[in-house]
Amino acid sequence: MKTNSADASTTSFLARDGILSSPWQTSAVIQAQRGGREDRVETKVWDVLIAGGGITGLTTALLLQEAGIACVVAEAHHLGFGTTGGTTSHINTMLDTPYSTIESDFGAEGAELVGSAARAGRDLIARNVSTYQIACDFEYKDGILFAQTEEEVAQLDKIYEASQRAGVAVERVATIPLPLPFMQAIKYTEQAQIHPLSYLYALADAFVKQGGVILEKTRVEDTVHKDGIHHVQTSAGVVRAQQLVYATHIPPGLNILHLRCAPYRSYVLGVQLSSSNYPSELAYDMQQPYHYFRSHHINGKPYLIVGGADHKTGHGDPHAAFQDLEVYTRKHFHVSSIDYRWSAQYFEPADGLPYIGKLPGGDENTYVATGFSGNGILMGSFSGLLLADLILGRESPYEKLFSPQRIKPIAGFANFVKENADVAYRFVADRVATERLEALVELAPDTGAVVNYDSKQIAVYKSAAGAVIALSPVCTHAGCIVTWNDAEKSWDCPCHGGRYDTNGRVLTGPPRKDLAIVPLT
């Protein structure tokens, strides 16, 4: 088996799952060379194979390796290619799902446990930064939540009281760090922020130094569980392991979690201001979808990072989302330049809490962590703690609350699996005449569209140089029709968030297979 690890360097430009760049890609401190000892990968049975080299995978891997468990991480692209490379890394124990909602759905005890889980995730990040001396701009910040209407004030009061009952440190404040109108505000103390890729690569470095192995450009394609061992077919060979963790943002294959987690895209701007009035704290309004703010020095310059305009993946207009966000930002801030524009994906769980634990319907000793809402760095870190406890056979007070097994089988799921396993709408890739297709589509350069051609749908992309790439628009996960994302130049699936590049290659799971290429004459 060959691995494909990046070379050692201090900074690097790292690709991610879209054409737009986050600032982290251009400014990550990469601590050391990864990979190594590739000759051992196929010859031994590993204790744990972790699919996915983002915050969840690397946090889990490092905790297990520290405990003497032999781990291998398989990442389909490279570390941080997915959402960890596009997050805004707000580490906020206040969470996207308000404590008032958590309390009413999971009880007072549940809300307290969630508050304690959030603190544990934050403290683990602080501990790693200190233990491994990680240069990732880690800073404690306060987090401000503010209401701008009477209705929001009533909501804010409920959140404030429920947060206090849950033991989360919160207080009322009279000011906010933004030039925005507001009526009431509350402050959560000891929130934090980091440079996510610098942190991630330092975790990888620590993991490898302790004997862990990272396989990049290694996609998990299939698994067979036999005689207590996972035989995992990857794009680079078979890896065997006692336990398997899907830290892939959402598990691959057909799983009930795909009906319980909805994919969303969020939009972000990296803005230089014409004043030095950058927010000193993390801040959030209460609109739907909400805006989120913080500042960060990137390559030596201060930036306001403002996000929002979220919509379901494959359902909204990415250009309109960026435009709305820009109009909003220019209205409230003195913008000197907008240097970064990017979007990222997250999964919203049906009941507001992440799913962390045994994979529902999965083989024995198979684990998953997903549904982090907009709290990916925090909950990905907490997931590492919980998954490590479960794998090490340690009791955890969080096991039941976050268990994916809390999902009850639902009417119709068997049909979902059956229908989608058959993929009723199969695509037959007959040859297609390029001239006819081009005439039909009339695409501007560097755009794509799904078009009807002889009563079948085809996903067509025309490159900036005028070359046409025709693909089956049938998502290889469960047969939905992809849509064109003109901002990130990708094909996005509106059903469970699968995404593909302009050549049809998988960018984001759950699909494992690329879109079929339609041969052109």
Ligand code: FES
């Ligand atoms: Fe499930 Fe496309 S991601 S059908």
